[in-house]
Amino acid sequence: MQGLFADYAADPGVFCEMRDAALANGDDARACFERLDKLSLEELRARAREAESQLYDLGVTFTVYSERTAIDRILPFDVIPRVIPAAEWAVIEAGVRQRVRTLNLFLADVYGPGRALAEGIVPAELVHSNPNFRALMKGFRPPHGSWVNICGVDLVRGPDGRFLVLEDNARTPSGVSYVVENRHLMQRSFADIMRDLPIRPVSDYGRRLHEALCETAPEGVLDPHVVLLSPGVFNSAYFEHVFLAREMGVPLVEGRDLVVENDRVFMRTIAGLERVDVVYRRVDDDFLDPEAFRPDSLLGVPGIVRALKAGTVAIANAIGTGVADDKAVYAYMPRLVRFYLGEEPILPNVETHICREPEALRYTLEHLEELVVKPVGASGGYGITIGTRASRAELEACRARLLARPEEWIAQPVIELSEAPTLVEDGIRPRRVDLRPFVVTGKASWVLPGGLTRVALREGSLVVNSSQGGGSKDTWVLAERRPPASRAAAPGRVP
Amino acid sequence: MSRLLARWAECTFWLARYVERAENLARILEVQEVFARDLRGAADWKVVLDINADTERFLAAHPQGPTADAVLRFYLIDRDNPTSILCDLRAARENARQLRPLISTELWTHLNVFYNRIAGLGAAEVGEHRLARLCAMIKEGCQTHAGIAAGTLYRDEAWSFAQLGAAIERADQTTRLLDAKLLAFAAREDEEPGSAADAFYWMAVLRAAAGYQAFRRRHPRGLEPRQVATFLLCDSAFPRSVAANLGIVAAELERLRRRYGLRRAAEVLERVEGLTTLLEPRPLDKVMAREHGLHELADALQRGLGAIAIDLAERFFGWTAPAEPAARAAGSIQTSSA
Numbered sequence: 019m020q021g022l023f024a025d026y027a028a029d030p031g032v033f034c035e036m037r038d039a040a041l042a043n044g045d046d047a048r049a050c051f052e053r054l055d056k057l058s059l060e061e062l063r064a065r066a067r068e069a070e071s072q073l074y075d076l077g078v079t080f081t082v083y084s085e086r087t088a089i090d091r092i093l094p095f096d097v098i099p100r101v102i103p104a105a106e107w108a109v110i111e112a113g114v115r116q117r118v119r120t121l122n123l124f125l126a127d128v129y130g131p132g133r134a135l136a137e138g139i140v141p142a143e144l145v146h147s148n149p150n151f152r153a154l155m156k157g158f159r160p161p162h163g164s165w166v167n168i169c170g171v172d173l174v175r176g177p178d179g180r181f182l183v184l185e186d187n188a189r190t191p192s193g194v195s196y197v198v199e200n201r202h203l204m205q206r207s208f209a210d211i212m213r214d215l216p217i218r219p220v221s222d223y224g225r226r227l228h229e230a231l232c233e234t235a236p237e238g239v240l241d242p243h244v245v246l247l248s249p250g251v252f253n254s255a256y257f258e259h260v261f262l263a264r265e266m267g268v269p270l271v272e273g274r275d276l277v278v279e280n281d282r283v284f285m286r287t288i289a290g291l292e293r294v295d296v297v298y299r300r301v302d303d304d305f306l307d308p309e310a311f312r313p314d315s316l317l318g319v320p321g322i323v324r325a326l327k328a329g330t331v332a333i334a335n336a337i338g339t340g341v342a343d344d345k346a347v348y349a350y351m352p353r354l355v356r357f358y359l360g361e362e363p364i365l366p367n368v369e370t371h372i373c374r375e376p377e378a379l380r381y382t383l384e385h386l387e388e389l390v391v392k393p394v395g396a397s398g399g400y401g402i403t404i405g406t407r408a409s410r411a412e413l414e415a416c417r418a419r420l421l422a423r424p425e426e427w428i429a430q431p432v433i434e435l436s437e438a439p440t441l442v443e444d445g446i447r448p449r450r451v452d453l454r455p456f457v458v459t460g461k462a463s464w465v466l467p468g469g470l471t472r473v474a475l476r477e478g479s480l481v482v483n484s485s486q487g488g489g490s491k492d493t494w495v496l497a498e499r500r501p502p503a504s505r506a507a508a509p510g511r512v513p
Numbered sequence: 514m515s516r517l518l519a520r521w522a523e524c525t526f527w528l529a530r531y532v533e534r535a536e537n538l539a540r541i542l543e544v545q546e547v548f549a550r551d552l553r554g555a556a557d558w559k560v561v562l563d564i565n566a567d568t569e570r571f572l573a574a575h576p577q578g579p580t581a582d583a584v585l586r587f588y589l590i591d592r593d594n595p596t597s598i599l600c601d602l603r604a605a606r607e608n609a610r611q612l613r614p615l616i617s618t619e620l621w622t623h624l625n626v627f628y629n630r631i632a633g634l635g636a637a638e639v640g641e642h643r644l645a646r647l648c649a650m651i652k653e654g655c656q657t658h659a660g661i662a663a664g665t666l667y668r669d670e671a672w673s674f675a676q677l678g679a680a681i682e683r684a685d686q687t688t689r690l691l692d693a694k695l696l697a698f699a700a701r702e703d704e705e706p707g708s709a710a711d712a713f714y715w716m717a718v719l720r721a722a723a724g725y726q727a728f729r730r731r732h733p734r735g736l737e738p739r740q741v742a743t744f745l746l747c748d749s750a751f752p753r754s755v756a757a758n759l760g761i762v763a764a765e766l767e768r769l770r771r772r773y774g775l776r777r778a779a780e781v782l783e784r785v786e787g788l789t790t791l792l793e794p795r796p797l798d799k800v801m802a803r804e805h806g807l808h809e810l811a812d813a814l815q816r817g818l819g820a821i822a823i824d825l826a827e828r829f830f831g832w833t834a835p836a837e838p839a840a841r842a843a844g845s846i847q848t849s850s851a
Binding site: 074075076243251256260263264268269270271272274275285286287288289292 | 515516517518519520521522607610611613614618621622625626629670674773774775829830831
């Protein structure tokens, strides 16, 4: 690279999305960066400023509310795209499909016959004592066996270039609006760069989601009324709720807009109550129905679980999916893939040592300085020990906890996330990235050919979360080029 | 297609109302600059506070009294004053935020940018000397909103509720503009009705309502107070008159009843018709003959418009009982000036 990227230096020992994937992998991926390379840094900055002002005007923001007043904050957007060559995407797509199939089979099993538990694939107490296990869903059978209608699978890639699953998000994954909006921004500011490149479109998401949701409607409903249930304008993902409701053309409702009468869900309209058949809820289980879960919830709809059980309404994602995307169960996912599908996992897990198993515990104790030790179950981010950064006293405390209750812990190696060229104050520098593809499942699964690439804007940081100064990039998934004949027939068309 | 969500009907109603309110407040402030200055050049900004019934609140926050700069900041950019233009626009924007799935991106973006512009104004930028330019900018922002709404909003029930909100607010504000004149003039003991100064004030009212040219088409000569008042109240060809806006309210209610089968619209229509009779020539003559007749009429119209808004809320926005302030705060973001 002679121009824009001339001074870009990828870190040794780290996989670089430009150097090691795009430039090494076919003409189209290379062309993306060769075109960008022709821009000057000043021009790139000018276009970045333009994109940022568009975001600001559009109010594409995270909403952070203090006591007195609303503050809208823009999710930082990096204009240098992340490019995924067609061959790599084929692996990702097959891998996340396999993952979602397994999650759905596992949930059907957990709330059904319990085979995986009976056969000891997953310890039964891990499931039944899990705070996200919803006993009231026992015996529930969603249409098409789809418990997880919308899934976001967090992927990272290590130094060898293989994609690994870091986390399954099977509850209410967010971020898809940024995938589509980031593309719009790029199309407005980088149309010249993108022209004729086989970048797969992401604009189809709303239609696909609406279709899948309609497919989950209760039997006999011909023209399902779908609504999107949001906690409201104070929710940090409200912008996304708006986006999805608009894309699908469905009402964006809050708990107070819905009412349950005779085990049916209705929406309050200017002409009285109107029936609702499918609820795409962006409200967590705990807050969904004060009758069934937290009685103090004001966000939910009293009685909606009754309606669900009476079969008059569908709720997506299903209640109780949190037991499947839990850290504890995550460790067992490769075994579950083999158990249910008789296949090898296409996308491996990050190597995980399940400390309840003696062998794994011994390994963990011996390699404490190199590992990340995480609690399983309810505690969330609390209690993580990063061996490479912990003090001697912290390591000893960790060791004591492991020995006292090994079943509450897992251990993983520290992953050196891959990096991508990113525009920062002092030029274009490598920054770490992850990838969240989205899978929509009704009768069958569809994978959005794109995904949310989050980028850690701080140098050396491995944390890509937006709350930790993370930003996002447009993700260009490339299509296989058509044979030359058809290209000649439709010049300039993006396949 | 689903029927319109009750909350969205309420939000479209208030979105339109708040933008209309901001525009009218800009109009009142503009003309008040004229009122506030008597012939000796001393300024009395207290009148503006009186018209809006804000005197007490203002003095609690500003014990030094109503200086021009303090009053202008209070009405333009004070985040703690719920009747400031900044708060109007913020409320409009929060209602629009709830309506994002329904309204065009253009409508939202414009309001977002407009609000951010006003929110970014510093105290130094709202002095008396910049008032005219600032008011022009605010009026233009509000008019642009109305234009984008007219050009992009889908013509379903939501459109009717937006029209209802705008028309009710505009009618209400026209009565306030009239009141502003009456109060301002009553405060000056040295000037007689019918004097040159009086005519000057009436002209200012007409200009604030963007009605001077229209008034001249109707009355090529003269500037009788009675003519101006009748024009602002009753001339249904003048878009800011009370009569014209009551006409819009009636037409939209009729549309909701006929096209969308909302039978309860007919109940509200009865109240609108009752209010319209106050503007008929003969009752109006009697009103004008009394000493404070015009002020009383303005009051009655304001009360009636407030009652129409409550009628709508009870019938379409899901209010079950006359709402307490606390219960209303829990609904969409709104306050009523009625």
